[in-house]
Amino acid sequence: MTLTHHTETRRPLACIILAAGKGTRMKSDLPKVLHKVAGRSMVAHVVAAASLLAPEKIIAVIGPGMESVAAEVAPHATVVQENQRGTGDAVMAARALLEGFDGDVLVAYGDTPLVTAKTLGAMVQARREASDPAVVVLGMRPAVAGAYGRLILGAEGGLDAIVEYLDATEEQRAVTLCNAGLMAFDGARLFGLLDSIGSDNAKGEYYLTDAVAVARAAGHACRVVEAPADEVVGVNSRAELAEVELIMQRRLRAAAMAAGATLADPETVYFSHDTRLGRDVLVGQNVVFGLGVDVADRVEIKPFCHLEEVIVSPGAIIGPFARLRPGAEIGPDAHIGNFVEIKNARVHEGAKVNHLTYIGDATVGSKANIGAGTITCNYDGFFKSHTEIGAGAFIGSNSSLVAPVTIGDGAIIGAGSVVTRDVPAASLAVARGRQSIYEGWASSFRTRRAAEKAAKGKK
Template sequence: MTSQTRARAAIILAAGQGTRMKSPLPKVLHPVGGRAILDHAIDAAEALGCERIVVVVGVHSPEVRAHVAKRLGDAAIAVQDPPLGTGHAVRAAEPALAGFEGEVVVTYGDVPLLKAADIEPVFGSAGVTVIGFEARDPGAYGRLIIDGETLTAITEAKEASPEVLAVTACNSGVMAAPARLLFSLLAEVRNDNAKGEYYLTDVVELARKADHPTRAVFAAEDAVMGVNAQGELAQAEALFQKVQRETFLAAGVTMSAPDTVYFAWDTEIGGGTVIEPFVVFGPGARIEGGARIRSFSHIEGARVASGAEVGPYARLRPGADLSTGVKVGNFVEVKNVKLGEGAKANHLAYLGDGAVGAGANIGAGTIFCNYDGFNKARTEVGDGAFIGSNSSLVAPVTIGAGAIVASGSVITKDVPADALAFGRARQAFKPDAGAAFREKAKAAKAAGKD
């Protein structure tokens, strides 16, 4: 939490319908870095030390309301109905901030890359502050007209003169002011415009007329980009990944092809880790320094200790916990299983719900049969145990320390320590029966063709 002298609150506008996304999923719930865009905005508000956070939602998106209620509670929800512009949306949050005397920042639920550090400079003024940015292509953005340290106006592009259109300082839409001032100015905003809407930007002109200070602070254009269509969502994801890659490279993570590695918002990787090309980290991945993640692996909700090796073509799902020296090899899936120090599952296995002891070896084709169609059960493999290839361990079951399970076994009962377990039918054969079968099959096939 950042240091501050006055109480802070945030109003996050998330009532837009997001029709340009052309998706049944509400715009602000689309993910960037494996986290909903709206959650990125809430994260920033929390990091700023906002003691109150209000999210303005629309009646058309009950999923957004439910999402906010789950994270922040019902008291954090304000409803804009009907939608009558940004100024109207901010006023919808006013009852939720009744009695609040600190500073309020207005941000947006569709701006995933704006961080607390970008927003911090808006606080500390007795008047109105907006965040601007220098646009590469100003286009239809509102222009910030600045005289010295004073923001004199925000002019919409469609109303701007050629001289104003040449200005590259543009409005991000993010604004802050003392709560009492903000709402008193909003009460004066009128909707005598072509759309009949109440615009938040009108607050600047009203503040100027009342001799309140108005100023602009600046953030990078990429930080304030909004997501309104699938192309912009992809662009935001690319920018997010670029920052993550640069951060991990600077922290000592080795990546020979960083552009092929994808991270989640909360990925943790220690220095000295080697990540080969084409690796994806979902939320909740924690990789300790000195691990090796080989190509085409997917890791989510899992811990990998120093000295462990994953992949290639491995999948670690939530609850996977790999200790030092563990090897999880190609086409192995691990879910909710802790593997002890030095344990190995090198090929073609599914380990779900259980534990594998230190130094144990899981043979190719081994399956932890953890689900009976109704309930999950655990498989426990003791230290130093050896599970032969193509074995099925039907949970709940325990394989004792040092025990050996013969290849091809189906194990349904606990195996004592140091025992040798067989769970397969006795092999038998009939002399020459294979040749006889082959001749009979050939004859039947030839007869069928006639």
């Protein structure tokens, strides 16, 4: 989905994402913006939201040595903020890439992964209103305003000033509308405003927020767009990352239920950003969806399952305690039961793999039945090989199918067999040692061992 703007002639749009912060409070070797929320890096969340506005350019501003961040945002452009002298300086680092750009410029942050395309679009739309504001600032009303900068509005509702908490009067501190940091600019005026920003402050830095004061002094209008406070939460520590993950999970759970899925205990179900659930899907407690899971209609996923890079077809039943690994494809009305692991395998329509079984690098034909304790022995220490199980085949419990091997349609494998050769269709294969019975052996064994134990105890 791409968001469009209601203008007669669509103005060009560029988005600058500030991602140069080292994130020292994260105490990590990984750049802060690469830490993941719902399986996707924070900066990638912001890129995805901005991309829905169909901008002509997305530019990430990174710090020296952040090649991994550049790779994450590719194919979008990156520029390096060499000296890192504040947010205003960070935007200035993108100047060369916006030379002659005649449009609007949206400035977002790589550590605010919860911001939505709807909010970004509202900022751009406000920038294009008839009042022609030079700057649009995103505002919020957090439950506790604390030390946030306050947004001071004029009599007609325009933005007059951003006042930092330490500089605010008691009256200004009582204002509940706070600065969320994101901004939208008229690109034609952006760098002129930034050129006029000074660094006469405690840190000697160039603050992007000072652009509002410069714009107002020049007689330009400024505007505010409000967003929910939990949409603009920034991440500076592991604890804040966990808080953002919680908010994202609640958002994803709500979306899944609104689309027609039932979550038996929503707070225990964990999604990835790309999880897709169909209508009338029932998800039990403590289910985890890794990346790349696509679940069709009327599927039941019982408690304590883990799925990753999996396709599940309509009517299938999964779990409890099942693990579906990358490359698993579960056909319509198939059953994957408790303590079953499926990896890189197709389980066709109506097949049953119900108990304590590993199926890897395999095909299970329609309506085949795989007995408890069965494994496909797919790896010889050097290569992985394929196991083909035909339609309607019956694999007895505790069988080992040593790949590469084919079990024909309708074949039966006797319980406890180790199958190393192909089995023709409709055949019975039994591959185990002959059973021997020695009557009375157990009694004599117990008598002898008991006597030996008693003799040792007398010493």
